[in-house]
Amino acid sequence: MNDISEQLPDQDAEAAAEPGQARIEITGLGKSYGSLQVFKDINLNFGEREIVTIVGPSGCGKTTLLRCIDGLLPVNEGAVQIDGDEIAQPREGVAMVFQHFGLFPWKTVEQNVAYGLKLAGVSKSEIQKKVPEYITLVGLGGFETSYPYELSGGMQQRCGLARALATEPHVLLMDEPFAAVDAQTREILQFELLRIWALRPMTMVFVTHSIEEAVLMGDRVVVLKGRPSSVFEIIEVNLPGPRDRSTLGHPRFAEIREHVWSTLMDEARAAEFEVN
Amino acid sequence: MTDAITVNGAKTGGAEISLANILWGTPVRAKLFAGLMILAVWQVGVALFAANFVAKPLNIIQVFPKVLADPAFQDAAISTLTAVFQGLAIALVAGTIVGVAMGRLKVFDRALNFYVNGFYTLPMIALLPLITIWFGYGADARLATIIFAGFFSIVINARDGARSVPPEYLEVCKAYRAPARYVWFDITVFSSLPYLIAGIRLAAGRALVGAVIAEFFVSLEGVGMYVLAHARSFKHNEAVVGVLALVAFGLLFELTINWVMRRYFPWYRREGRGE
Numbered sequence: 001m002n003d004i005s006e007q008l009p010d011q012d013a014e015a016a017a018e019p020g021q022a023r024i025e026i027t028g029l030g031k032s033y034g035s036l037q038v039f040k041d042i043n044l045n046f047g048e049r050e051i052v053t054i055v056g057p058s059g060c061g062k063t064t065l066l067r068c069i070d071g072l073l074p075v076n077e078g079a080v081q082i083d084g085d086e087i088a089q090p091r092e093g094v095a096m097v098f099q100h101f102g103l104f105p106w107k108t109v110e111q112n113v114a115y116g117l118k119l120a121g122v123s124k125s126e127i128q129k130k131v132p133e134y135i136t137l138v139g140l141g142g143f144e145t146s147y148p149y150e151l152s153g154g155m156q157q158r159c160g161l162a163r164a165l166a167t168e169p170h171v172l173l174m175d176e177p178f179a180a181v182d183a184q185t186r187e188i189l190q191f192e193l194l195r196i197w198a199l200r201p202m203t204m205v206f207v208t209h210s211i212e213e214a215v216l217m218g219d220r221v222v223v224l225k226g227r228p229s230s231v232f233e234i235i236e237v238n239l240p241g242p243r244d245r246s247t248l249g250h251p252r253f254a255e256i257r258e259h260v261w262s263t264l265m266d267e268a269r270a271a272e273f274e275v276n
Numbered sequence: 277m278t279d280a281i282t283v284n285g286a287k288t289g290g291a292e293i294s295l296a297n298i299l300w301g302t303p304v305r306a307k308l309f310a311g312l313m314i315l316a317v318w319q320v321g322v323a324l325f326a327a328n329f330v331a332k333p334l335n336i337i338q339v340f341p342k343v344l345a346d347p348a349f350q351d352a353a354i355s356t357l358t359a360v361f362q363g364l365a366i367a368l369v370a371g372t373i374v375g376v377a378m379g380r381l382k383v384f385d386r387a388l389n390f391y392v393n394g395f396y397t398l399p400m401i402a403l404l405p406l407i408t409i410w411f412g413y414g415a416d417a418r419l420a421t422i423i424f425a426g427f428f429s430i431v432i433n434a435r436d437g438a439r440s441v442p443p444e445y446l447e448v449c450k451a452y453r454a455p456a457r458y459v460w461f462d463i464t465v466f467s468s469l470p471y472l473i474a475g476i477r478l479a480a481g482r483a484l485v486g487a488v489i490a491e492f493f494v495s496l497e498g499v500g501m502y503v504l505a506h507a508r509s510f511k512h513n514e515a516v517v518g519v520l521a522l523v524a525f526g527l528l529f530e531l532t533i534n535w536v537m538r539r540y541f542p543w544y545r546r547e548g549r550g551e
Contacts, residue, residue: 057449070451072447072450072451089450089453090450090451090452090453091453092453095451096451098444098447098448098451100444101445102444102445102448102451104445104448104463104467105470105543106466106467106541106543106544116446117451118454119452119453119454119455119458120452120453145541147542148543149543166453
């Protein structure tokens with residue numbers, strides 16, 4: 001029952017993302033902290049311009065997996081390859097957006113957005129051209145000289161997104177980016193991100209603990225499960241695009257959401273009682 | 277008039293009118309009252325029981341404008357202040373570099389932490405006889421004392437600050453492949469700013485003490501020497517004005533720091549509010 005297409009009608013097979021050649025190849029990936037194995041034997045391929053969401057119960061290591069893909073954390077087994085290069089540390093063309101935003105409080109919006117460019121050695125004139133462009137893209141026009149403390153959580157994450165996008169990555173890693181903002185803002189930011197992605201499509205790996213978010217954003221949904229966790233299921237979402245609020249009412253959306261929900265709920269219940 | 281209360285049978289319409297309320301009603305009034313009482317006790321006590329030459333508040337007020345207008349006093353004040361600012365600036369730069377190095381590199385920390393803490397607890401007055409011989413009986417000895425007095429408290433605080441850089445910042449640095457010099461001089465220094473401020477406040481107090489005792493010891497022109505000379509020649513009212521000048525230096529420094537922070541680091545006080 002690892003293939004949901006057996007249970008769900010395969011709609012719109014034509015509209016499914018054509019991944020093309022794989023940008024990210026993960027083979028036999030395992031990670032442990034001392035004797036605690038977080039995940040094992042992860043095999044995944046992410047295509048060019050594909051949005052893959054990774055969902056799983058809390059503590060399943062989805063954020064750790066994303067950090068391994070970025071090269072922020074070393075792996076114990078297997079390998080991550082991006083465009084054929086094995087990842088040992090963060091590389092050019094890959095950008096990450098953090099749950100904690102990671103903005104520097106002493107830098108203005110402008111300076112925060114310019115941070116990645118500055119470190120990449122981009123010329124001053126080029127930075128001056130690009131920064132306003134990306135600030136406008138994420139809808140922060142008018143707040144160029146504001147400090148993070150003057151912004152709401154949602155605006156802070158817009159700034160974090162602009163900082164990542166400004167480096168013009170072909171792989172964007174999103175680490176529960178909207179988990180720290182309130183529910184309404186979260187919904188707005190989800191559609192904002194889809195709008196921006198449509199303007200500048202790239203490979204996006206999106207980690208979340210929200211099942212709805214995973215189904216809404218993803219071309220494919222990867223479900224992690226087990227202890228140590230591994231890939232339990234990969235679901236082709238096949239929802240018609242562009243995705244907007246009406247997507248949330250689509251019967252297939254509800255179908256997949258319920259399917260993932262029941263998959264994860266077994267585990268969540270088991271975990272809840274296991275603690276005692 | 278629901279909040280009208282009756283005190284001793286008289287309606288007061290809210291606020292109670294009594295001696296205690298007038299005197300203690302507001303923090304300012306209480307402070308002022310206490311200050312006046314201290315001065316009054318001092319004035320009366322000295323007039324009744326002490327020798328003629330002991331400083332009294334009314335006499336101090338009398339000589340105050342004279343002392344401030346005295347070129348000798350002005351030169352002394354400028355001399356002490358300049359030395360303290362120079363010494364603190366040197367201690368701040370050097371102390372920050374050493375402290376950040378200790379906070380970020382384990383080797384430095386292991387090598388130096390013991391000695392830094394040792395020197396920090398060492399009373400600098402004990403070193404003065406040596407410092408005067410090493411640096412000569414002049415302004416250099418005072419500057420060295422000030423640097424010595426301020427340096428270690430800045431190192432200790434800079435080290436603590438560098439060790440407590442939030443891991444999220446370091447993660448962002450790593451993700452954007454920031455070279456070490458960025459991590460050191462941008463991220464570490466700015467995120468340790470609260471620690472550095474605490475360090476420099478501590479250092480300023482110690483530096484002022486260092487300057488004054490160095491002036492005593494070396495007989496160097498300065499506010500400390502001004503106080504000493506006037507005390508010895510029984511001009512105690514003038515000496516007290518010198519002491520008050522030292523208090524004013526401390527306040528001036530505090531105000532300067534607050535102003536600089538507000539003007540150039542507007543994010544500083546609001547930082548804790550975020551996620």
